[in-house]
Amino acid sequence: MTLLLGRRGFFKWLAVAASLAIVLLSIKRFGLSPTSILEASLLAMTPLALAAMGESINERAGLVNIGLEGIFLITAALGVWFAEVTGNGWIGLLAGTVIGGLIGLIFGILSVYGKADQIILGIGINMFAIGFVPFFMMAEWAFPGIHIPPREVLITPIYTPFIKISHITILTIILAFALHYLLHKTPLGLRIKAAGEMPEALDVAGVSVEKTRILGAVISGALTGLGGAFMPLAWFGGIVKEISAGRGFIALAVLVSAGLEPLLALGFAFLFGFAEGLAFSVAVDPYIKEIVPYHLVLMIPYIITLVTVAIFVGKARFPKAIGQPYRRE
Amino acid sequence: MEKLKRFLEELLPSAVALVIGLLVGGILMYAYGYDALAAYKALFLGSFGSLYDFSETLSFAIPVMLTGITFAIGVRAGLFNIGAEGQLYMGAIGAVIAGALVQLPPLIHVAFATLVAMLFGMAWSIGPALLKVKRGVHEVISTIMFNWIAFYFVMYLAQYHLAEPGRAEKTYSVLETARYSILVEGTSLTSVLFVAIAFNIAVYMFLALTKMGFELRVYGTNPDAARYAGISDKKVMLVSFLIGGLAAGLAGGSQILGRPPTWALYGTMGNVMNLGFDGIGVALIGRNHPLGIIVASIFIGALKHGGRYMEYQVGVYSELVEAITGLIIIALAVPEIVEMVKRWRVRRRVKI
Numbered sequence: 001m002t003l004l005l006g007r008r009g010f011f012k013w014l015a016v017a018a019s020l021a022i023v024l025l026s027i028k029r030f031g032l033s034p035t036s037i038l039e040a041s042l043l044a045m046t047p048l049a050l051a052a053m054g055e056s057i058n059e060r061a062g063l064v065n066i067g068l069e070g071i072f073l074i075t076a077a078l079g080v081w082f083a084e085v086t087g088n089g090w091i092g093l094l095a096g097t098v099i100g101g102l103i104g105l106i107f108g109i110l111s112v113y114g115k116a117d118q119i120i121l122g123i124g125i126n127m128f129a130i131g132f133v134p135f136f137m138m139a140e141w142a143f144p145g146i147h148i149p150p151r152e153v154l155i156t157p158i159y160t161p162f163i164k165i166s167h168i169t170i171l172t173i174i175l176a177f178a179l180h181y182l183l184h185k186t187p188l189g190l191r192i193k194a195a196g197e198m199p200e201a202l203d204v205a206g207v208s209v210e211k212t213r214i215l216g217a218v219i220s221g222a223l224t225g226l227g228g229a230f231m232p233l234a235w236f237g238g239i240v241k242e243i244s245a246g247r248g249f250i251a252l253a254v255l256v257s258a259g260l261e262p263l264l265a266l267g268f269a270f271l272f273g274f275a276e277g278l279a280f281s282v283a284v285d286p287y288i289k290e291i292v293p294y295h296l297v298l299m300i301p302y303i304i305t306l307v308t309v310a311i312f313v314g315k316a317r318f319p320k321a322i323g324q325p326y327r328r329e
Numbered sequence: 330m331e332k333l334k335r336f337l338e339e340l341l342p343s344a345v346a347l348v349i350g351l352l353v354g355g356i357l358m359y360a361y362g363y364d365a366l367a368a369y370k371a372l373f374l375g376s377f378g379s380l381y382d383f384s385e386t387l388s389f390a391i392p393v394m395l396t397g398i399t400f401a402i403g404v405r406a407g408l409f410n411i412g413a414e415g416q417l418y419m420g421a422i423g424a425v426i427a428g429a430l431v432q433l434p435p436l437i438h439v440a441f442a443t444l445v446a447m448l449f450g451m452a453w454s455i456g457p458a459l460l461k462v463k464r465g466v467h468e469v470i471s472t473i474m475f476n477w478i479a480f481y482f483v484m485y486l487a488q489y490h491l492a493e494p495g496r497a498e499k500t501y502s503v504l505e506t507a508r509y510s511i512l513v514e515g516t517s518l519t520s521v522l523f524v525a526i527a528f529n530i531a532v533y534m535f536l537a538l539t540k541m542g543f544e545l546r547v548y549g550t551n552p553d554a555a556r557y558a559g560i561s562d563k564k565v566m567l568v569s570f571l572i573g574g575l576a577a578g579l580a581g582g583s584q585i586l587g588r589p590p591t592w593a594l595y596g597t598m599g600n601v602m603n604l605g606f607d608g609i610g611v612a613l614i615g616r617n618h619p620l621g622i623i624v625a626s627i628f629i630g631a632l633k634h635g636g637r638y639m640e641y642q643v644g645v646y647s648e649l650v651e652a653i654t655g656l657i658i659i660a661l662a663v664p665e666i667v668e669m670v671k672r673w674r675v676r677r678r679v680k681i
Contacts, residue, residue, distance in 0.1 A: 114663040124658035131651025138646035139361040249473040295485035302474040310464045
């Protein structure tokens with residue numbers, strides 16, 4: 001709790017609470033529905049949280065994958081494709097997870113055994129996705145840049161008495177606790193942290209640094225892939241070629257703000273998701289649309305991301321061996 | 330002879346990566362039922378086959394040789410500045426404002442509009458630079474956020490305030506006085522090419538000859554040694570960001586002031602999109618060296634222009650060339666790939 005309630009930390013959270021209060025008041029002022037904004041926030045939270053939590057395991061083990069954006073894009077497109085071919089959205093989600101895991105595996109192998117520059121590798125993955133996804137969409141659906149799958153393959157949310165919520169959102173919340181437990185209470189978590197902090201010690205203890213790091217990369221890729229397939233199948237109901245819209249990088253911002261803690265990442269993902277959910281609701285509101293052009297509203301999530309990272313980044317402490325290939329002496 | 334050999338060694342990673350990129354790209358085409366060989370033939374003919382095509386290839390090379398500088402001068406200072414995209418948008422809108430709304434005598438107007446574009450690009454690089462220097466926010470995150478903010482902001486300006494009456498799909502075209510002259514009649518190659526090359530050479534001289542350039546290189550190769558030698562890391566980062574911003578702003582300006590027939594920005598941003606990210610590939614293939622970048626930009630320019638011909642001839646969607654660039658970057662990121670090729674060459678030589 002000291003992390004949250006240090007003297008400076010207190011003021012930061014006060015600032016967050018104050019801005020939330022302002023936002024809530026303006027919601028009332030403009031007559032927007034709080035339920036619909038909460039629903040939109042939870043949807044926007046889900047892919048951010050999945051990618052950030054997965055990547056927290058990866059970075060704890062010592063690898064940095066900034067190719068999350070590319071994984072989002074590729075798994076969104078392939079997720080829709082698999083869902084359509086099999087006629088089942090759940091298989092689409094599963095395919096996204098598996099393909100994301102595979103990309104993570106390739107990233108892990110190239111980083112660990114190929115001693116790759118991980119940042120450049122991540123840039124390469126993003127760049128590949130920017131080209132591959134439109135090419136793929138054109139080759140498969142013969143229409144440039146946009147595709148709407150049939151309604152049957154989309155995943156309908158659970159309707160509770162208060163709000164409707166996606167199964168995947170619930171899974172994401174459970175996963176946040178599970179990953180927290182894994183990281184801090186199990187031997188595997190200890191190994192993952194050791195691979196990032198002092199790989200030599202792990203090596204001496206007879207555990208493979210290489211395999212531990214690759215495991216981290218696969219977990220990160222798989223969760224990001226689930227988030228990628230979630231976007232078209234359980235959120236937007238269709239795919240455009242820029243569907244990820246920088247969310248892979250916002251997930252990195254979530255992760256940095258959360259100091260690589262999965263549970264805190266869930267919290268920050270909700271904060272960022274709220275910004276996005278609010279922007280969406282505001283952007284389509286006819287009354288507000290007249291006063292503020294929607295382009296300017298759509299900038300809000302990115303600005304909030306910048307401000308949040310700038311406030312919280314000082315707290316983040318990164319593993320000692322992060323980003324460096326492990327070489328046995 | 331020894332020098333030539335070293336030069337070729339230096340080129341080897343780029344050459345290997347190009348081969349891998351084109352190979353995997355070919356496999357992708359084949360997998361989706363396209364004739365990869367015919368596609369590459371069309372790509373080559375479409376980019377170098379005639380004076381017209383070569384001019385267009387050069388025209389495509391102009392912006393990416395500049396955004397290549399943005400990334401390269403970041404890397405030389407130990408930064409991953411991937412903000413060229415947003416800075417380029419700002420440069421483009423700056424050029425539209427200075428070129429279409431201001432009236433000046435011929436030569437002065439071009440120079441003025443170019444300068445405004447560069448300054449707009451530089452202004453947009455100050456944010457990530459300060460966040461990095463003051464708060465330690467990683468530039469990969471901040472520059473991408475600035476890219477998206479610029480995307481919506483510039484789109485907003487283009488659609489709401491600068492749209493040409495009656496033709497809402499684009500902004501005002503810049504005035505005749507603010508246009509670079511066309512070099513090859515009937516193509517989109519203009520004399521802004523020389524400005525771009527001059528900028529690259531200037532950056533080369535800056536890095537090679539000035540004290541600041543030296544400090545920047547030292548900091549990029551060994552930050553600890555640089556700090557020990559009393560080099561201010563904040564100054565190095567700031568200078569690197571600002572020069573990168575100038576380059577990207579110029580790249581954006583070149584698409585407005587030096588690109589017929591529109592001489593304007595599309596409301597969808599279609600004519601400037603991805604040019605910033607393409608620069609990353611250019612920088613890496615050119616080994617982050619300003620002169621290498623000029624050569625690499627012609628390669629990427631050829632992919633981009635030839636890609637259109639390829640689409641028209643073989644039906645392969647031209648965006649695939651971005652994927653090929655991505656594959657080349659991935660191959661360049663992995664030093665072991667080149668090591669493998671080297672070992673294989675040694676083994677073969679031993680066998681003979």
